[in-house]
Amino acid sequence: MEAFQHLMTGFAAALSPMNLMFATIGCVLGTLIGVLPGLGPAAGTALLIPITFKLEPTSAIIMLAAIYYGAMYGGTITSVLINVPGEAASVVTCLDGYEMAKQGRAGAALGIAAIGSFFGGTVATFGLVLVALPLTRFALKFGPTEYFSLLLVGLTLVMGLAGKSLAKALVMGILGLIFSFVGVDPVEGAPRFTFGVAPLMDGIRFVPVVMGFFGIGEILINAERSLTGVMAGEGKVSSFFPRRDEWRISITSILRGTGLGFFLGLIPGTNSAVASFMSYSIERKVSSHPDKFGTGVIEGVAAPETANNAYANAALIPLFTLGIPGSPTIAILMGALIMNGLTPGPLLFSQHAAFVWAVIASLYIGNIILLILNLPLVGWWAKLLKIPYNILMVFILVFCIIGAYSLNNSLFDVGMMIFCGLLGYLFKKLDFPLAPAILTLILGPLMEQSLRESLSVSQGDFTIFFTRPISLFFLILAGVIMVTSAWQAWPAAIREESKGAEV
Amino acid sequence: MSRVNYIVWGVLLAFGAFVIRESLNHKYYGSDFGPGPGFFSFWLGMLLMVLSLVQIVMIYRRPAEPLPDGFIPSREGIKRMLSIMGALTASLFLMEYLGFSLTMMGFCIFLLRRLGRQPWWLTLVLAVAASFGATYLFGLLQVMLPKGFLGFI
Numbered sequence: 102m103e104a105f106q107h108l109m110t111g112f113a114a115a116l117s118p119m120n121l122m123f124a125t126i127g128c129v130l131g132t133l134i135g136v137l138p139g140l141g142p143a144a145g146t147a148l149l150i151p152i153t154f155k156l157e158p159t160s161a162i163i164m165l166a167a168i169y170y171g172a173m174y175g176g177t178i179t180s181v182l183i184n185v186p187g188e189a190a191s192v193v194t195c196l197d198g199y200e201m202a203k204q205g206r207a208g209a210a211l212g213i214a215a216i217g218s219f220f221g222g223t224v225a226t227f228g229l230v231l232v233a234l235p236l237t238r239f240a241l242k243f244g245p246t247e248y249f250s251l252l253l254v255g256l257t258l259v260m261g262l263a264g265k266s267l268a269k270a271l272v273m274g275i276l277g278l279i280f281s282f283v284g285v286d287p288v289e290g291a292p293r294f295t296f297g298v299a300p301l302m303d304g305i306r307f308v309p310v311v312m313g314f315f316g317i318g319e320i321l322i323n324a325e326r327s328l329t330g331v332m333a334g335e336g337k338v339s340s341f342f343p344r345r346d347e348w349r350i351s352i353t354s355i356l357r358g359t360g361l362g363f364f365l366g367l368i369p370g371t372n373s374a375v376a377s378f379m380s381y382s383i384e385r386k387v388s389s390h391p392d393k394f395g396t397g398v399i400e401g402v403a404a405p406e407t408a409n410n411a412y413a414n415a416a417l418i419p420l421f422t423l424g425i426p427g428s429p430t431i432a433i434l435m436g437a438l439i440m441n442g443l444t445p446g447p448l449l450f451s452q453h454a455a456f457v458w459a460v461i462a463s464l465y466i467g468n469i470i471l472l473i474l475n476l477p478l479v480g481w482w483a484k485l486l487k488i489p490y491n492i493l494m495v496f497i498l499v500f501c502i503i504g505a506y507s508l509n510n511s512l513f514d515v516g517m518m519i520f521c522g523l524l525g526y527l528f529k530k531l532d533f534p535l536a537p538a539i540l541t542l543i544l545g546p547l548m549e550q551s552l553r554e555s556l557s558v559s560q561g562d563f564t565i566f567f568t569r570p571i572s573l574f575f576l577i578l579a580g581v582i583m584v585t586s587a588w589q590a591w592p593a594a595i596r597e598e599s600k601g602a603e604v
Numbered sequence: 605m606s607r608v609n610y611i612v613w614g615v616l617l618a619f620g621a622f623v624i625r626e627s628l629n630h631k632y633y634g635s636d637f638g639p640g641p642g643f644f645s646f647w648l649g650m651l652l653m654v655l656s657l658v659q660i661v662m663i664y665r666r667p668a669e670p671l672p673d674g675f676i677p678s679r680e681g682i683k684r685m686l687s688i689m690g691a692l693t694a695s696l697f698l699m700e701y702l703g704f705s706l707t708m709m710g711f712c713i714f715l716l717r718r719l720g721r722q723p724w725w726l727t728l729v730l731a732v733a734a735s736f737g738a739t740y741l742f743g744l745l746q747v748m749l750p751k752g753f754l755g756f757i
Contacts, residue, residue: 503704
């Protein structure tokens with residue numbers, strides 16, 4: 102009940118004309134990012150952070166959150182209309198969405214995707230309201246020891262699930278942590294890894310790194326292949342509603358997608374693409390006509406799109422309540438929160454209650470805005486796809502430069518972004534996952550601080566992590582996750598080895 | 605691919621050693637504050653070195669793998685990437701003197717002509733929009749961009 106009272110206060114703030122405007126702008130920009138190929142939600146959200154620099158924290162985060170889930174929906178439009186997914190989570194939507202479009206039923210595909218996304222997103226936000234306060238109260242029992250062990254669980258999950266190689270994911274996590282140590286040591290104030298370079302005293306900021314890794318790195322990968330890809334497609338859309346016989350099947354798919362997306366959103370390290378792919382395969386398994394999947398069945402669109410949006414909203418639960426970002430985009434949101442002087446975690450609900458409930462309320466409003474905004478404008482979004490990539494790329498680069506510079510009015514940050522762009526390209530080329538590095542770059546200072554505070558309390562005794570029950574539980578969990586990930590990776594390595602030996 | 609992997613893990617091994625060396629310049633263990641500034645980074649450097657060594661041994665034991673298709677970029681691809689990196693690096697050094705608008709104007713004209721192969725009129729329209737237009741737009745958002753020697757653009 103207490104949570105709903107807070108939520109009502111949040112609605113009052115989120116429905117103010119200014120916040121409503123920023124939520125709408127965020128939804129529009131997010132959809133634009135989702136629609137434009139080559140710009141994923143992580144890069145897009147990072148690129149648009151500079152727009153929010155001068156806004157007050159609540160409006161800034163409302164807008165960034167709207168960009169985040171707007172991008173999730175935007176990817177659907179291109180998947181259905183021209184078989185080009187705007188982001189990874191929409192890849193699976195192409196299978197049946199595009200087939201429906203070819204049968205002249207693009208409107209029904211987009212309509213059910215919008216309805217499913219709205220339902221999944223709203224239910225996940227409702228879940229956030231329900232679990233936020235109990236989880237926060239539990240998390241308030243955490244000292245630095247428990248927090249360190251919890252962060253370790255989050256990191257092991259991210260590393261365990263990222264990429265094909267556990268070793269590469271571990272290396273990326275370590276590199277992110279090492280990058281995060283650059284600057285002044287948080288406990289004793291000594292400069293580390295600065296090599297006498299004055300701007301490094303402030304540390305390596307995450308915005309130039311994210312823009313470099315995801316923005317410039319992606320552009321270099323595309324430039325290596327070709328820049329001539331011109332998107333085409335008329336995007337003719339008629340009725341937005343499914344046929345009467347399709348409603349029943351769609352509703353059950355939407356319910357399953359919501360449950361799955363919500364559950365996966367709670368687990369750090371998963372991503373929306375996992376949610377949509379798993380949802381699609383579950384639908385296929387439970388279907389009475391699995392052979393028809395891929396020929397334009399409506400549940401092939403409804404379930405993954407619902408799961409993807411339920412995931413996007415549920416992923417905010419670990420961020421807001423425990424301070425753990427589960428994916429790169431959520432980590433970017435976390436970075437934006439920290440930039441605004443707000444540290445995500447249990448204290449957020451007690452120290453900045455007005456802010457956090459306004460943002461949660463804005464999630465409901467944003468889902469409604471997306472529903473109203475996107476369906477009538479689908480044709481317009483489709484027209485944007487005609488912009489040649491070689492023109493779009495120049496604008497993205499200009500935006501990257503503005504974003505990196507305006508963070509601190511520093512050309513050093515622009516240089517850092519260019520350097521990280523090159524690194525991002527190399528890492529992608531060599532199949533090193535970027536997500537663990539981004540996460541540890543943001544979590545590094547928090548991890549180090551909690552580790553050192555714990556050891557300071559115990560006067561250097563490491564057993565403190567094993568003698569406190571909650572910490573011990575988290576450590577065992579982290580160990581199990583690592584062993585499971587290594588176990589899963591091991592047979593594959595052996596197989597590869599034996600295969601190679603045969604050749 | 606094996607040679608590439610040797611180089612990659614070798615570089616990471618060397619980086620791990622470098623991190624350890626740098627960490628040793630800092631206090632490993634503080635007196636009042638528990639671990640010192642060099643503690644965490646020392647062990648991360650160690651972990652990086654161990655992981656890299658294990659990988660190098662595994663590559664050595666594994667039969668040689670061929671490079672995946674398209675791993676080495678085409679000559680055209682390399683030219684395109686160098687154009688982008690060159691334009692970015694040049695703009696980084698020129699921005700302080702020429703200001704954001706003029707630098708970005710040159711940046712856009714170069715890339716739109718070199719990579720986009722757009723006609724001159726469209727190149728100029730887009731370059732003005734991306735440079736002066738962006739300066740104006742972000743000025744409205746109170747985001748200050750470098751002004752350069754002319755002092756107003």
